[in-house]
Amino acid sequence: MDILYSIFIDPFVQMVDAPDLLIQTLWEGLVSGVLYALIALGFVLIFKASGVFNFAQGIMVVFAALTLVGLFEIGVPALLALVLTVGVMYVLAVGVERVMLRPLVNQPDIILFMATFGLTYFLIGLGELVFGGNPKSMITQELYLPTGSVDFxxxxxxxxxxxxxIAAALIASIMVAGLAVFFQKTRIGRALRAVADSHKAALSVGISLNQIWVIVWFTAGVVALTTGIMWGARSDVSFALQIVGLKALPVLILGGFTSVPGAIVGGLIIGVGEKLGEFYWGPLVGGGIESWLAYFIALVFLLFRPQGLFGDKIIERI
Incomplete structure (x- = not known):
C-alpha cells in the first residue's frame, strides 16, 4: 500500500500543498517543450520534403552553434558571426542538395536515411577538425540575450x-508559429506538400525538387542554429548537445512525422511530462526519469497509436 500511495497519491498531494513548485516545474517543462518542438520542426520539414527521417538534424544543431562561437573566437563581431553562420547553413543546404539528394532522387527511403547517417559523421569530423572537441561557452551577452531572473x-x-x-520560449514560439503559417499558407508551402505526396507528380507540374530541397534544408539549418543558441546558452556548446536533437524522435512519434501542429503538441507533452516525472516521481527510482521518460511515452504510442496524435492512419489494401 505504501508503494501505491507513493506512486499514485503522494505526488498529487505535493502539487496541491506546494502550488508554487508545481508552477515552477510546469514553466521549466514548457520552455523545454517549446525548444523540443523547434527541433522537431526541422525533422518535420525535411521529412515532408523527402520522406526520410534526417538523422543529421541533431549534429546540425551542434555544428551551427560551434560555427557561431568559432567565428566569434577568431575576432568576428557577434552579430556579423550570426549572419555568417546563417550563410554557412545555406551553403550546407546547397551542398546537401547537390552532393547527396540530387543523385538519390526516387531511390528507396532507406538509402536517403543512410545518407543522413553519412552526413552526420561528416559534420562531426568537420566540426572536430575546425573547432576542436572541447566544450565552448555560448556568446549569450554578445547576442543581447538577457541574463538574470525574474522573481515573484x-x-x-x-x-x-x-x-x-523567457526569451528562449518567446523566440522559439515565434519561429514555430511563423514556420507553421509559412508552410501552410504560402506557395512554397503548397509546393512542399506536393513534393511530400509524390516526387514524380511534383516534377510533372513544374515544381523544382532541387529548389524545394535547398529551401527546406536551409530552413532546417536556421532552426538548428536557433536551437543551438538557446540550448547552448543553457549549457555548454559541445558535441553532447546532439543528444538533445534526438529528443525530437519521441516528439515526432507523439505528434506525427508530417504534422507541424503535432510537433508543437508533442514537444509540449514531452517537455512538461519529463519535468513533472523527474521532480515528483524521480525520487522514487533514484532520479534519472528525465533521460528516458520521453522514449517510454513514445513506445506506448508506437504500440497503440503508431501514426501519432496528428498523423494520418495508413491503410494498405491487399
Whole structure:
C-alpha cells in the first residue's frame, strides 16, 4: 500500500500543498517543450520534403552553434558571426542538395536515411577538425540575450523565471508559429506538400525538387542554429548537445512525422511530462526519469497509436 500511495497519491498531494513548485516545474517543462518542438520542426520539414527521417538534424544543431562561437573566437563581431553562420547553413543546404539528394532522387527511403547517417559523421569530423572537441561557452551577452531572473511571489510561494528561458520560449514560439503559417499558407508551402505526396507528380507540374530541397534544408539549418543558441546558452556548446536533437524522435512519434501542429503538441507533452516525472516521481527510482521518460511515452504510442496524435492512419489494401 505504501508503494501505491507513493506512486499514485503522494505526488498529487505535493502539487496541491506546494502550488508554487508545481508552477515552477510546469514553466521549466514548457520552455523545454517549446525548444523540443523547434527541433522537431526541422525533422518535420525535411521529412515532408523527402520522406526520410534526417538523422543529421541533431549534429546540425551542434555544428551551427560551434560555427557561431568559432567565428566569434577568431575576432568576428557577434552579430556579423550570426549572419555568417546563417550563410554557412545555406551553403550546407546547397551542398546537401547537390552532393547527396540530387543523385538519390526516387531511390528507396532507406538509402536517403543512410545518407543522413553519412552526413552526420561528416559534420562531426568537420566540426572536430575546425573547432576542436572541447566544450565552448555560448556568446549569450554578445547576442543581447538577457541574463538574470525574474522573481515573484505566487500562491503563497516563490517562483523564479530565468530571463534567458523567457526569451528562449518567446523566440522559439515565434519561429514555430511563423514556420507553421509559412508552410501552410504560402506557395512554397503548397509546393512542399506536393513534393511530400509524390516526387514524380511534383516534377510533372513544374515544381523544382532541387529548389524545394535547398529551401527546406536551409530552413532546417536556421532552426538548428536557433536551437543551438538557446540550448547552448543553457549549457555548454559541445558535441553532447546532439543528444538533445534526438529528443525530437519521441516528439515526432507523439505528434506525427508530417504534422507541424503535432510537433508543437508533442514537444509540449514531452517537455512538461519529463519535468513533472523527474521532480515528483524521480525520487522514487533514484532520479534519472528525465533521460528516458520521453522514449517510454513514445513506445506506448508506437504500440497503440503508431501514426501519432496528428498523423494520418495508413491503410494498405491487399
Amino acid at each position: 511571489e505566487l500562491l503563497g510561494g516563490f517562483v523564479s523565471l530565468q530571463k534567458l528561458d
